[in-house]
Amino acid sequence: MSATATDAQILRAVARYTGAQNPSAFLALNRGNDTFTLPGTDGVVVYRRTGRYAVQFGGPFAPDDSYGPLLDGFRAHVTGQGLHLVGVQLQHGDARAYARRGFTVNQIGASWALPLKDFTLRGTPFMQLRNKISRALRNGLMIQEAARPEDWYARLRAVDAAWLGAKGEHVRELEFLVGEVGGDAQAHRRLFVGTIEDQVVAYLSYSPVHGARPGWLHDLSRRVPGGSPGLMEALNAHAIGVFQSEGTPWLHFGFTPFTGLRDTAELPGHSPAFQWLMHYLWEHGEALYPARTQLAYKLKWGAREMIPEYVAFDGQASPAAFVHIFRACNAL
């Protein structure tokens, strides 16, 4: 029998059980997620149900001795409900565990990270970036870290509305595998806000990352359409300066599907057909997800630490299961 984990349990699990080294683990706390636990067992499985699928976020966030029982228990639970299990954003260790259990595991993309210790924006490679930042500052951009994020929520929602409105009436706000602002988890995030003449023009939220590459995850970011170039760049540069002053080792830029695909990252038993499909979507899949654009932003910061991430199908590689990942994200 499963139980629902509290936010405190989820937070403890992602902060303590970092064996998988999932840079996006904090997204487990997103509102709207379902959880699966086993009585008397530490750790939690995080997922969303969509249609006939249970889309699991990462592997179990659990100590070594609970990982297997939790995964097996969740698999049985999903099967018992007549659903199909698909896991997304599994890390390499998760991928091996799922492959050993007969899942078909493929690389689905990568997350990207930047070591901050010696990072500087000096030099030719960052000249365009510096110019954009300078332009935003010359246009009057003021940046502050929100000491009380709740004081900003209404103004941030106005930015969200403007941003979403400019994308077109059929564009949906993504969930699940993207960050959030607000809720109880906000106490653990950091929020940087940009204003011009006291109007909020952009914001950037960071979530904590625990484990071997501790730091912050460049998470939810929004800006008003039009207006000054360089707003997001200036916000991130400011935040990097703050993080470096605190001795933060890493800035993570998070997961982008279809990026960083490497033959050497695939595990034995992967699906060659699905592997081909991921490469095809890297080349031609902008309408499904703007992977090239997203990666370009990360690379222009020098985020070249590439961390492969995986999808796991319980059975053969399934396009329908893959599609339901996007459905769980509210992309469809």
Next chain:
Amino acid sequence: MAPSHEVSTETLQQALVTSLMRVLAQPDDPEAAREADTAVRALETRLAPGPERRR
């Protein structure tokens, strides 16, 4: 579609893409899901290591 051994790899790849598009349009359609699974299996068989196959 002709038997898979008479079909080029590019045709099998395009069939997979087409079936994915159909599932994207109808995520809960079991027939679309089955068709896509069939396309995966056909391409899988073609791409599996083995004797020289029609490209």
